[in-house]
Amino acid sequence: MNITRDIFDDVMVPNYAPSAVIPVRGKGSRVWDQKDNEYIDFAGGIAVNCLGHCHPALVEALNEQGQKIWHLSNVMTNEPALRLAKKLVDATFADKVYFANSGAEANEAALKLARRWALENFGEQKSQIISFKQGFHGRTFFTVTVGGQAAYSDGFGPKPGAIEHAIYNDLASLEALISDNTCAVMLEPIQGEGGIIAPTDEFIKGVRALCDKHNALMIFDEVQSGVGRTGHLYAYMGLGVTPDILTTAKALGGGFPIGAMLTTTDIAKHLKVGTHGSTYGGNPLACAVAEAAFDTVNTPEVLSGVAQREALFKTKLTEINAKHNVFSDIRGLGLLVGAELNETYTGRAKDFLNASMEQGLMTLVAGASVIRFAPSLVIPLADIEAGLERFEKAVAAIVNA
Ligand SMILES: Cc1ncc(COP(=O)(O)O)c(C=O)c1O
Secondary structure, X not given: OOOOHHHHHHHOOOOOOOOOOOEEEEEEOEEEEOOOOEEEEOXXXXXXOOOOEOOHHHHHHHHHHHOOOOOOOOOOOOHHHHHHHHHHHHHOOOOEEEEEOOHHHHHHHHHHHHHHHHHHHHOOOOOEEEEEOOOOOOOOHHHHHHOOOHHHHXXXXXXXXXXXXXXXXXXXXXXXXXXXXXXXXXXXXXXXXXXXXXXXXXXXXXXXXXXXXXXXEEEEEOOOOOXXXXXXXXXXXXXXXXXXXXXXXXXXXXXXXXXXXXXXXXXXXXXXXXXOOOOOOOOHHHHHHHHHHHHHHOOHHXXXXXXXXXXXXXXXXXHHHHHHOOEEEEEEEOOEEEEEEOHHHOXXXXXXXXXXXXXXXXXXXXXXXEEEEOOOOOOOHHHHHHHHHHHHHHHHHHHOO
């Protein structure tokens, strides 16, 4: 069968608008399409491919597990799931792990757990969930309603209730909403989809203090920021604040779908047998690959290499901006870098993404005016330089158009 982009419009639900390019293979931070055109990948499948494409350790783990056992369901447990859970617990604040298949599912579990914890400890009135405008937590109806963009949750009928939104980096806005009836505050330790917004020290510590004051759980959605992305295994480790529940997905599987919710024994005990579950959660193939990804990322070399790569990105982007004057801000933590377009180019991030593709570079956007870069954590420095040369050509093409 000759596969073309047109088939997408014929047979796929139209909720996505994919590029005309169909990639067919990848190696490290390079990707090739059907016509053998080569691209440098600064998108990483939206902050998923933390070790690039087809990393040998991940390929080996997948092949090895593929010869052993693929699936069991949670009627049985399995070795890869237990090994991975043990490593996650040993490396973080958490004592207990729940496995899911995606970020949204990990967040759904976190929110249900928080509600159950509050109900059983304090009673029905403690059900309010507070999250933040421009936040993103996934697309199930609960998580998309907790997310801070009504445009994503409107139009599907009655929404789950008792969910309110404060303003990120504005502690007073949280203080105005929070009370003893708040069961949880959910936030990203750096907003990703919302525009690469890092928290101020005062804000993130203030959120923790307000949660403590009102006996509310602090849930960190580390779906995008986790597994080395910020140069720490989890972003909370660099912020000096420990959450009560943490969710992780995306880079956890390095490209194989998996998500997890991490918490303490005392909170976890409220998800008793039968309260929640998933057929595929903890699937042996997913956990075997995730274990290999985790072992590879959680090393001083990889984690310290992120800071070096971040510095190169920011220096080069600053140079590009000095020449072409397109950005009002270059920001981010680790290899989650955002370049916000200035007034002249506001709303045109997609144009920069498309122009980059024409130069052989995959990038991302975060909202209408921020270009986002989330490459492999081990991308060679030479690939960063080559990719940013392509990016500069894309910028020049737009500026000179
Ligand atoms: C912070 C955050 N949470 C949750 C999600 C949802 O993850 P998934 O698409 O795997 O359900 C995303 C995806 O972009 C995300 O960035």
